[in-house]
Amino acid sequence: MQVLTQVSILDAFIIFLFTLGPLNAWGSFAQATRGAGQAFCHSVAWRATATATAIVIGVGLFSSVVLEHWRVSVAAVVVSGSIIIFCQSWQMIMKPPAPAPPPLQPQGAEPAHFRTALAYFPLAVPGLVTAPGLAAILVFMAIAGGDWRQTGVVLGVLLVIMALNLVAFLKIEAIRRAPSAVLKVVGWVLAVLQAMEAVQYLVNGLVRAGVLNPLSP
Amino acid sequence: MFVLTQVSIPDVFLIFFLTLGPLKALGPFAQATRGADPASRRRVARRATAIATGIVIAVALFSSVVLEQWRVSVAALVVSGSIILFCQSLHMIMETPAPAPAPREPQGAEPVPLTAALAYFPLAVPALVTAPGIAAIVAFIAIARDDWRQTGLVLMVLLVIMALNLLTLWNAEAILRRVPPPLLRVVGWVMAVLQAALAIQYLFNGLVRIGVLHPLGS
Numbered sequence: 001m002q003v004l005t006q007v008s009i010l011d012a013f014i015i016f017l018f019t020l021g022p023l024n025a026w027g028s029f030a031q032a033t034r035g036a037g038q039a040f041c042h043s044v045a046w047r048a049t050a051t052a053t054a055i056v057i058g059v060g061l062f063s064s065v066v067l068e069h070w071r072v073s074v075a076a077v078v079v080s081g082s083i084i085i086f087c088q089s090w091q092m093i094m095k096p097p098a099p100a101p102p103p104l105q106p107q108g109a110e111p112a113h114f115r116t117a118l119a120y121f122p123l124a125v126p127g128l129v130t131a132p133g134l135a136a137i138l139v140f141m142a143i144a145g146g147d148w149r150q151t152g153v154v155l156g157v158l159l160v161i162m163a164l165n166l167v168a169f170l171k172i173e174a175i176r177r178a179p180s181a182v183l184k185v186v187g188w189v190l191a192v193l194q195a196m197e198a199v200q201y202l203v204n205g206l207v208r209a210g211v212l213n214p215l216s217p
Numbered sequence: 218m219f220v221l222t223q224v225s226i227p228d229v230f231l232i233f234f235l236t237l238g239p240l241k242a243l244g245p246f247a248q249a250t251r252g253a254d255p256a257s258r259r260r261v262a263r264r265a266t267a268i269a270t271g272i273v274i275a276v277a278l279f280s281s282v283v284l285e286q287w288r289v290s291v292a293a294l295v296v297s298g299s300i301i302l303f304c305q306s307l308h309m310i311m312e313t314p315a316p317a318p319a320p321r322e323p324q325g326a327e328p329v330p331l332t333a334a335l336a337y338f339p340l341a342v343p344a345l346v347t348a349p350g351i352a353a354i355v356a357f358i359a360i361a362r363d364d365w366r367q368t369g370l371v372l373m374v375l376l377v378i379m380a381l382n383l384l385t386l387w388n389a390e391a392i393l394r395r396v397p398p399p400l401l402r403v404v405g406w407v408m409a410v411l412q413a414a415l416a417i418q419y420l421f422n423g424l425v426r427i428g429v430l431h432p433l434g435s
Binding site for chain 2: 055059067072079080087091120135
C-alpha cells in the first residue's frame with residue numbers, strides 16, 4: 001500500500017479543487033450578484049478571491065506551527081482531515097438536488113442595493129473558504145513537514161485554485177448560461193470521487209499510525 | 218508517539234481552553250443577551266460563570282471516585298474523551314453557516330429584561346460547560362490519580378479558564394463590535410479543524426495505552 005510521504009501536486013490539486021474550488025462558490029456568487037452590473041461583479045470577484053487567498057495562505061502557514069507546538073502527529077492530522085473531507089463528500093452525495101433558488105427581486109423591479117460586503121460574507125467565507133478546505137490545507141501542510149519545497153508546492157496549488165476561482169467568478173455570465181442540471185451532476189460525481197480519495201487518505205493515515213500494515217493489499 | 222502520563226500545564230490549558238474556554242460561549246452569550254442593558258448582561262455573565270465554575274469543580278472532585286467505583290481505566294477515558302472531542306469538532310465543521318439573526322427589537326425600543334434562567338441554560342450549560350469539556354476534566358483527573366499536586370494543577374487551570382470566560386463575556390459586545398463575523402467564523406473553523414486533529418492524536422495516545430497501537434508509530 002502506498003503511504004503518502006510527499007506532497008503530490010495532482011493529489012493536492014484534486015482535493016483543493018473539491019474543497020476550495022469554484023464548484024462550491026459559483027452558485028453563491030451567481031445568486032448574490034444576480035441583477036448587478038459587470039463592474040460591481042468584477043469588484044466583488046476580486047475582493048472575495050483576495051480575501052479567500054489571504055485566509056488560506058495564512059491558515060497554511062499558521063496551522064503547521066500550531067500543530068507542531070501541540071505535538072500532533074502527521075498521522076493524526078491525515079486521519080482527522082480525511083474523515084472531515086469524507087463527511088463533506090457524504091453530505092454532498094446524500095443531499096437531494098435542490099430546485100434553483102428564486103430570484104432576489106421580482107422581474108422588472110429596481111435593482112436591489114448591492115454591497116461589496118458580500119465579497120467577505122457569504123462569498124469569501126463560507127463560499128470559497130470552507131471548513132473541509134481548511135482541513136485539507138492542514139493535511140497537506142502536515143505531509144510537507146518542514147520541507148520548504150513541498151510547502152511551496154502546497155501554497156502554489158492553493159494560488160492556482162484561487163486563480164481558478166477568480167476566473168470562474170469573472171466568467172459567471174457564461175457559467176449562468178450552462179444548464180444547472182449539468183453542473184449539479186458534475187458536482188455530485190466529483191463528490192463521490194472525493195469520498196473515495198478521502199478514504200484512501202484515511203488508510204494512509206492509519207498506515208502511518210501503525211494501525212494498518214503497509215504491505216496489506 | 219507521545220503518551221501523556223502526567224498532567225502538564227500547557228496540555229491541560231490547551232484542552233480546557235478549546236473545550237471550556239470563551240470561544241464557544243461568545244456567540245450564544247451575545248445572542249441570548251441582545252438588547253439587554255450592560256448591567257443586566259454583566260449580572261448574567263457573572264451568574265453563568267459562577268454556575269459553570271461550580272459544575273466543573275464538582276465534576277473534577279467527584280468524577281474520579283465514581284469512575285474508580287465503575288472500574289473505568291484511564292485509557293478508556295482518554296479514548297472516549299477524544300471521540301467526544303472529535304465528534305464535537307466535526308459537528309462544528311459540518312454545520313451549515315446561518316446568516317446573522319435579525320435584531321430582537323427595533324432601534325430605540327426598551328431593553329429586553331433578562332431572566333435568571335438564561336444564566337443556567339443556554340449559557341452555563343451547554344455554552345460554557347460542554348460535553349467534551351467534562352470528558353477532558355475527567356480524563357485529566359484520572360491521569361492525575363491521587364497526586365494532590367497534579368489534581369491541584371487541573372483545578373487551578375480550570376479556575377483560570379473560568380476567569381477568562383468571565384472577562385470575555387463581560388466584554389462580549391466590545392469584542393463582537395471589533396471583530397467581523399466572517400473572521401470569527403474562520404477562526405472557529407480553524408480551531409475546530411485543529412481540535413479534530415488533536416482529538417485524533419489523543420485517540421492514538423489512548424490506543425497506545427491500551428496496547429492496540431505501538432508507541433513508536435509516527
